[in-house]
Amino acid sequence: MQVGTEILSADIPLRQKDGSAVKLTGVKVGDLIRAKVLDLLPDGRAHLRVAGQNVIVKASYPMAKGDNLILELIRQGEPPVFKPAAQSSLTVMPGQQGDLKSLAALFSKATFHLESVAAINDPGVKTILENLALKSGKRDEGLLVRLIENLGLTLEKKMAAMAVSKGLPMDGNRLSDTPAHVLKTDLKAAVLNLLSRDSGSDGANLLKSASAAIESFQQINTQSFDGNRFLLPFPILAPGFLEFGQLFINTGDRSGKGNQKKDRVIDVAFLMNMTALGKIRADFAFYKKNITGGFLLENQSICDYMRTLMPELKSRLGSIGFNAGHIGCQVAPASSFSLGGLAKAMSGSGSDDSRALDLVI
Incomplete structure (x- = not known):
């Protein structure tokens, strides 16, 4: 599996593809949500699907297309900021x-x-x-x-x-x-x-x-x-x-x-x-x-x-x-x-x- 480029910060602020902030309701600091890496983009960004929304993130966290991540909310706001809790074990393996x-x-x-x-x-x-x-x-x-x-x-x-x-x-x-x-x-x-x-x-x-x-x-x-x-x-x-x-x-x-x-x-x-x-x-x-x-x-x-x-x-x-x-x-x-x-x-x-x-x- 090829790992993407690490950049910027270990924290992951979520934004919509047009740059606007993602709004999540019913999620408290410390809660976990699942995210899927849809694609790796230029300039070290990544395209994720989180809580039913397609978002763009920047993070110093190694990601690969197809990865399933577990993200922990560490700061509420617009945008909300998450950190990776762990990679899910449901990543597709070769073959x-x-x-x-x-x-x-x-x-x-x-x-x-x-x-x-x-x-x-x-x-x-x-x-x-x-x-x-x-x-x-x-x-x-x-x-x-x-x-x-x-x-x-x-x-x-x-x-x-x-x-x-x-x-x-x-x-x-x-x-x-x-x-x-x-x-x-x-x-x-x-x-x-x-x-x-x-x-x-x-x-x-x-x-x-x-x-x-x-x-x-x-x-x-x-x-x-x-x-x-x-x-x-x-x-x-x-x-x-x-x-x-x-x-x-x-x-x-x-x-x-x-x-x-x-x-x-x-x-x-x-x-x-x-x-x-x-x-x-x-x-x-x-x-x-x-x-x-x-x-x-x-x-x-x-x-x-x-x-x-x-x-x-x-x-x-x-x-x-x-x-x-x-x-x-x-x-x-x-x-x-x-x-x-x-x-x-x-x-x-x-x-x-x-x-x-x-x-x-």
Whole structure:
């Protein structure tokens, strides 16, 4: 990635392209907002998109076209002045654009087969899904750990570790060697165990489809592992039904270049379908104890309702030690809730208008 010329000042005053001051409302000193570098201009200036506005900046901060920045407001006024808090981990890396179609295809295959997982009528599988599920109306601090350990994405790794600890050869991690406690807690192990017993039954195709879903998610996360990007399906348990949402986490490039661990921006997005609110997509950026972001929703009435909940959300975040910056919501087109949209987020190539973090303030 080529870095632009550093100039003038580490502070970043925002001005419109015609030179007039940018006016931002609802942003306080210390708040974080996202900016995208659209182009590098002559005389050391840069063209950014900030809070839905195209602006020109001057700064002694290395920028490159396509960079995503997190800016902290340090002085209000006309123009408002920001300083860079950190570079976002959602910068497009070389070669990722060409992989976007294959990633989206994997998404489609994986989520298509997820319905098969929910349809398995086996007490053991149902218990595993219930233990993994996000329960409606309940705070769940252990959800992420449970998903990583028991969704089936790490089954082969667990089996290999067990073989090594017992001094056994790792010759295919045979299902017959799987301990009983793994069969009772790991979704993929339970599905494969059922399939080994009922391979010729009418339900075999359902089990094969469920296994294919888990293996597709394994493949997705293997492809994105080097970029520290992870996509995890999570069961949602509500009275009378079970379905899956999608959780995307981006903790930055594993190469060690760019952000150090102490100032790394962590991006989190999720897609889910809620009974009362319909489809929801949320994008958030975490920087140290600061959080900024927003929600994409299907219609204006739901969006208006969600806005009334923002003060309570910020209060709850504050009660657990987070400093909530701007968190908003807006109505979005159907494409924003698509698998392709999330694939773009994983690859870092999403457009400004498709991300809740770029809400007009």
